[in-house]
Amino acid sequence: MYSTNYHRASSLKDAQALFKKAGDGKFVSGGQTLLPTMKQRLAAPSDLIDLRHVKDLKGIKVSGKKVTIGAATTHAEVATNDKIVKVCPAICSLASHIGDPAVRHMGTIGGSIANNDPAADYPAAMMALGATIHTNKRQIAADKFFKGMFETALKDGEIITAVEFSAPKKAAYSKYPNPASRYAMCGVFVADHGKGDVRVAVTGAGNDGVFRHKAMEKALAADWSPEAVASAKVNEGDMLSDIHGNEAYRANLVRVMAKRAVAAAG
Amino acid sequence: MSTVSTAVNGKSVEAVQADVDPRTLLVEFIREHLRLTGTHVGCDTAQCGACTVHMNGRAVKSCSMLALQAQGADVTTIEGLAKDGALHPMQAAFHECHGLQCGFCTPGMVMSSVQLLADNPKATEQEIREALEGNLCRCTGYHNIVKAVQQCQAGGVPANA
Incomplete structure (x- = not known):
């Protein structure tokens, strides 16, 4: 791995400020793709800004059929959430088959969709569920969010805060x-x-x-x-x-x- | 250089402060700075699970995260499972069922097994095999590993790390 710096963001504002200060910064959440990529020297950000501890990015809300999942929610948390499983068990099942248990304890839904790996599971769920991706700047429909291999509508420095969808029949x-x-x-x-x-x-x-x-x-x-x-x-x-x-x-x-x-x- | 401070294996006396390069992986920190060499590096690509440790009670692959990501967390390694010189029931079960041959995967296998019974104390054989899918063993064919988990389960022993 090339040399890097690590910063733990305490809030969204803090994360944005840290990103602005960094030369070639990258946000990291679970890091289950980014860290292996950095180890292979395929990515070499000057600074990592850790979003895992930002409170605004955490939590799951289910109200009626509306499901909101904070970006820093791990796959394990989605897989085992009692409220989501009642309205949309398909996404819990999907989350329970990402990687393996240890990967699911670290990897997050925000990280997965921001990376948009062509073989990742969550992008398919977001498209089929007609999800809305919330960022610190705007809301983007899943259909417009995913732009091709490893490409999304996210602008430089934009942070996914949550995903929201209405549970299907x-x-x-x-x-x-x-x-x-x-x-x-x-x-x-x-x-x-x-x-x-x-x-x-x-x-x-x-x-x-x-x-x-x-x-x-x-x-x-x-x-x-x-x-x-x-x-x-x-x-x-x-x-x-x-x-x-x-x-x-x-x-x-x-x-x-x-x-x-x-x-x-x- | 940055300072990492974590509690390792539950002992405040072992809370460690060390100056590390920010790119130091958690597994490098554990093995090379703390000299706790029970945690192994197998594939180094998050496939094999030999580096599995618990961070705040959750099994994670220590080769795929930075030491600094564990800042402030409680980390348990294989060395932290035995209490007062007595093997953790999962370690004892691996020993009794010969759930190993060369032993390289064993620390990670035990850490994942402890997690799996903590999450699902009544796991079926199928569920045990699925929960261990992130841990590779090239010797045993897994049968005795699964038996060891089942023995630990049948003993009704607490599986909390």
């Missing part, structure tokens, strides 16, 4: 994890918001990060059943190809994971 996430890294080779989050509003988001498989599969959404709005997505056309040209699976393999995985997710949602 039913939802489920199904992923095919890489057996070594446990990152999704394909993960599909399906959500039925009622009144024909169905959302299907795919992570891990697309060559430009998370995306919504509109044809599947249309098919499911007409007929919510695994069969409805079984024959959906998945464009192989839009898929990732690597040593773990080529475009055709991933395109098929998208259909299979979508079928499983619909079946699991019931």
